[in-house]
Amino acid sequence: MRPPPTRYKVVERGRRLEVIDTLTGEPVSRSSAPLPLAGARGEVGPGPRDLSAPPSPASGRGAQAGSAGLDSGTFVTRRWYDDKAPRTIRMNYSNRARLTNLRYGIAVAVALLVVLAFLFWPFALVLVFVVIANPKIRTQIRTGITRWIDGFDQA
Template structure:
């Protein structure tokens, strides 16, 4: 096995500070400025990170925020602040679903045609709508608990 090639950069201490040195030039490494797209006229020169990305934590309570999708939530998309009691309830529900999926996988080993059952059920509009209504009701309970 061959050794890795030597690094281009090394870190040294100068005046109680760590400095990155470029071994090819012998000078301190300088970060190149990143070119940004020009902002539209009238917009501030910079935007704080908080305005660019949506947070997964509520600013007031510090609890987690769930952003739902129209795929499974009839009232979606909506932001739901998850209270600690709703979080515990969802954790128990996810644990129950995991146990059911494991039992289903073990049963599908012995009866492979059971693997088609979820696809057949999801093709039925009545089953799909019932599932979406059930999910919407559970999410509504979590929203009211917060």
């Protein structure tokens, strides 16, 4: 079985390639301007990131920008887990290693909580409700996380 013939063909005219529509026999016109190459001058989109300094809060969105995280040069804290938030912490090798270890610790803790929730089904709901509803426990957890994050600023 043979595929049908293509509608367009490419020919060379005057050392330039042109696309010809075989139904009309005329060159295909370009409906819009070509997209600029990445990194070209006059580019409208975001340029290369400058990781020499953390974003400042005076620069508009600053702390709310989506470019901060564990894999970038900065880490921006949030109010729900840090009393001194939002603050920008510059990431170095030791800070990145501590946060990577924290990721693994959280993954293990969540796995254990899922197993315990299946083993002790009604008790697990009560325990989660007590932790979420009690403002004193939430304040203690947030204070501990804030002290732990303060260690990043000193490192």
